[in-house]
Amino acid sequence: MGLNLEYQYRVQDLNARYTEAIDEDRLESWPDFFRPDGKYLINTAENVAQNLPLGLMFATSQAMLRDRIKALRQANVYEAQRYRHVLGAPVVLGDANGIVTARTSFVAARIMHSGETMLFATGVYEDRIALEGDSTLFAEKKVIIDSRQIDTLLAIPL
């Protein structure tokens, strides 16, 4: 129990800081939540159910994530809107070799420059999280989105 409580706290805290960085438009710090060899994947639940694992986005290192943010800034797609994530409590599935596996449900709202607010995306994070001393970093983050509508999702990290 004591160990699970600490795991839950650390998973929850990592994801809270991770989503806050996105919502506050501190995208340049987004790759810092990953290990140098960290993997990041976005896919739809439908694709996962059909064993189509390629996904909407796939990065296999922190360097690829940094490149993505640079491209995003140059494309200027991000500035006109804001996002707000709210996450449920993590379900800790297990731990082995210093890696905790957990699932966390999320909803994300999009707030347009006009002020209009909409429910933008829902889904679950399937995380493999490396704990080393006080350090807590994503070894792998899979974002499984519930909707099959995906086009606008490509613009921002989730």
Added chain:
Amino acid sequence: MGLNLEYQYRVQDLNARYTEAIDEDRLESWPDFFRPDGKYLINTAENVAQNLPLGLMFATSQAMLRDRIKALRQANVYEAQRYRHVLGAPVVLGDANGIVTARTSFVAARIMHSGETMLFATGVYEDRIALEGDSTLFAEKKVIIDSRQIDTLLAIPL
């Protein structure tokens, strides 16, 4: 403080696993979160305020919950859509005789097969939760929904 923290953790963890089972369409495991004599009730806040406690759904045993899932699968109403719950932190109200009482706010989104996502239901769980050793099960779960619009709610567990 130490006890409340453990209670909050256990309530939160139970509800996180409970809603995940619904959202991942593992409905056959839904009754397993209840004691054999567990009670389950859905009602609207309006009815509760007017002392109309009968509710939209009322089950007084795990066996009744299993029957409900069988009926739901036969009716085929569930397959064309997905759900996603996100819950707030539980407010632990007290404990007596191994039963913890807690309230937890929730929002539930519905994702149609077309990809359209909508805010589907909001409300609060009023839970009586039995703690026995490592076991954490619902002795009673009341789902109080904020909206008076109820028709579609009857299709799935909340």
Added chain:
Amino acid sequence: MGLNLEYQYRVQDLNARYTEAIDEDRLESWPDFFRPDGKYLINTAENVAQNLPLGLMFATSQAMLRDRIKALRQANVYEAQRYRHVLGAPVVLGDANGIVTARTSFVAARIMHSGETMLFATGVYEDRIALEGDSTLFAEKKVIIDSRQIDTLLAIPL
């Protein structure tokens, strides 16, 4: 870690009880979550980014908050709708002199009397929270809303 875990628990618990009081229409108890000299501010993220700190609402004492609730009840604007907040995990930023600073993301739904449910407001709480023994009270609560559309927000506490 142990200290942060306790802080996170206390911040989370305070905000869970605070939003429940609003959602359950127990507005008269809303000022009780603040210290007598507690500050309360609502502002938009856009205003904050432009260093326009005056805000949509600004109160510098519990007495001002009580006055506001009295005015709200007399105006009768609150009765026809319900609200439901769901909050993410707090990000604890630090503590000094018995005050914990934390940020917490929120979404709030509005449920009209007709039953229609809409995503009403999203944003972040920037809280300064006074811990004294078992007492946990807001020394300052800043509500930073993501949308620039603000008119209806003035009716209720957030």
